[in-house]
Amino acid sequence: MSFLAWLESSALATAVAETLWAYPLLETLHALGMAMLLGALGLINLRVLGYKPELPLAGTQDLLPLAWIGFTLNAVSGIALFTSDAIHFFGSYTFRIKLVLIVLAGLNALLVGRRIFHEPALEPAIQAGIGTRAFAAASLVFWIGAAVAGRLIAYAP
Amino acid sequence: MTETLIWLESTAIARAIREIPWMYAAFETTHYLGLAMLVGGIMLIDLRLLGFARRLPLPPMLGLLPWVWAGFATNVVTGSLMFVYGATSFGTKRMFWLKMALMALAGLNALVFSVALARSGGQWVAAGRAPAPIKLVATLSLALWLGVMTAGRWMAYA
Numbered sequence: 001m002s003f004l005a006w007l008e009s010s011a012l013a014t015a016v017a018e019t020l021w022a023y024p025l026l027e028t029l030h031a032l033g034m035a036m037l038l039g040a041l042g043l044i045n046l047r048v049l050g051y052k053p054e055l056p057l058a059g060t061q062d063l064l065p066l067a068w069i070g071f072t073l074n075a076v077s078g079i080a081l082f083t084s085d086a087i088h089f090f091g092s093y094t095f096r097i098k099l100v101l102i103v104l105a106g107l108n109a110l111l112v113g114r115r116i117f118h119e120p121a122l123e124p125a126i127q128a129g130i131g132t133r134a135f136a137a138a139s140l141v142f143w144i145g146a147a148v149a150g151r152l153i154a155y156a157p
Numbered sequence: 158m159t160e161t162l163i164w165l166e167s168t169a170i171a172r173a174i175r176e177i178p179w180m181y182a183a184f185e186t187t188h189y190l191g192l193a194m195l196v197g198g199i200m201l202i203d204l205r206l207l208g209f210a211r212r213l214p215l216p217p218m219l220g221l222l223p224w225v226w227a228g229f230a231t232n233v234v235t236g237s238l239m240f241v242y243g244a245t246s247f248g249t250k251r252m253f254w255l256k257m258a259l260m261a262l263a264g265l266n267a268l269v270f271s272v273a274l275a276r277s278g279g280q281w282v283a284a285g286r287a288p289a290p291i292k293l294v295a296t297l298s299l300a301l302w303l304g305v306m307t308a309g310r311w312m313a314y315a
Contacts, residue, residue, distance in 0.1 A: 020314070028310040031192060032303065039197025043221070052217045059212030066204070144190070151189045155182040 004086040016084035023084070029077040034147055036070030041143060048116055048128045048136035057128075061117055094156040098149035105142035108135055158248075165244035174242040181242060188235040194228030196302055203295040206287040215285045219274075252315040256308035263301035270294045 007013060016022045040063040046052070047060050082089050089095045112135035116128070128136070165171060174180045198221050204210065205218045240247050247253045273291060274282075281288055287295070 024311045024314045028307045031189070031306055031310060032196070034189075035193050035196035035306075036200060038193040039200050042193075042197060043201060052220065054217040055213055059210065062210035062212055063201070066200070066209075147189060147193060148186055151186045152182060155179070 004090050007083045007086040010083060012080060013083040013086070016080055023081070026077045026081050030074055030081065030150075033070040033073030033077065034150075036066050037074065038070075038143055038147065040064065040067035040070065041139060044116075045136040045140050049133055050127060058117065089153070092153055092157065094149050094153045098146050098153070101142050101146040101149060105139060105146065108139050108142060111135075112139075159245075162244040162248040165241050165248075168241060170238065171241045171244070174238060181239065184235045184239050188232055188239070191228045191231030191235060192306065194224050195232060196228075196306065198222070198224040198228060199298060199302055203299050206295040207292055208286075211285065215282050215287075219282065247312065250312055250315055252308050252312040256305055256312065259301055259304045259308060263298065263305060266294060266297050266301060270298070 016026065043055075044060045044063055044067075047055050047057055112132065116132055116136070174184070202218055202221055202225070205213060205215065270291070273294065277288070281291070
């Protein structure tokens with residue numbers, strides 16, 4: 001708790017809470033990062049699941065920088081938003097669910113992400129293995145769940 | 158104008174949204190997912206037109222447009238319902254009308270794109286390289302939708 005209170009009293013937290021434009025700016029960046037992350041990972045995962053087989057799976061790797069920029073943008077803006085009201089956010093179950101979903105999505109990407117691009121299924125006509133497809137579906141569920149939980153923090157306990 | 162806004166807020170739809178718990182939160186969350194489809198899809202298409210991710214052929218990337226339309230339709234519906242709920246508050250905000258104006262410009266820009274695609278698309282879509290005017294349209298599209306998002310978020314504070 002004392003760490004959270006210290007966070008809330010930090011210069012960053014004070015700036016976010018007291019500057020008129022800082023909070024909406026950070027929220028806008030957070031929504032933009034979400035669209036980049038979900039757009040890029042959404043297409044890669046749907047492609048693994050068999051959507052748009054005309055897209056070479058190997059080529060979808062070029063979308064990863066977009067996902068990383070979105071993730072970084074959201075880590076930075078998310079931390080800044082968190083510090084401004086650290087005790088409230090930490091106490092919110094919806095916020096905790098969101099963090100768990102992000103950790104699950106991250107583990108999923110770490111364990112399976114690489115495998116996707118090293119499979120023989122890189123050729124358009126070949127279907128990805130059932131295991132890989134299951135992880136792609138899980139990735140979609142985790143990220144969409146994180147976005148939904150994030151939006152609901154303002155309403156749910 | 159003001160009477161219309163007051164009347165909107167007194168309709169059965171507005172009252173239902175006010176009285177049913179979680180209704181507004183559900184609309185906002187759906188609006189957020191619609192934004193992900195709309196802006197996520199537009200970003201993938203526009204960035205590809207600008208030359209990013211060249212290994213992905215253009216025709217299937219342009220085939221992502223139904224996602225953009227689905228996101229747009231979702232957000233017109235949820236956005237209209239949220240507007241009715243808070244008509245006198247939203248309708249008097251400059252940020253709200255800025256958002257609408259930017260959306261109109263983005264729509265006009267999309268119209269220019271579809272006309273250009275119908276006229277000259279045959280020459281460059283298969284080749285996978287968009288000509289300079291199309292790249293300009295793609296850049297404008299990214300800027301306008303970013304503006305729509307920004308004005309939308311700012312509305313809550315202005």
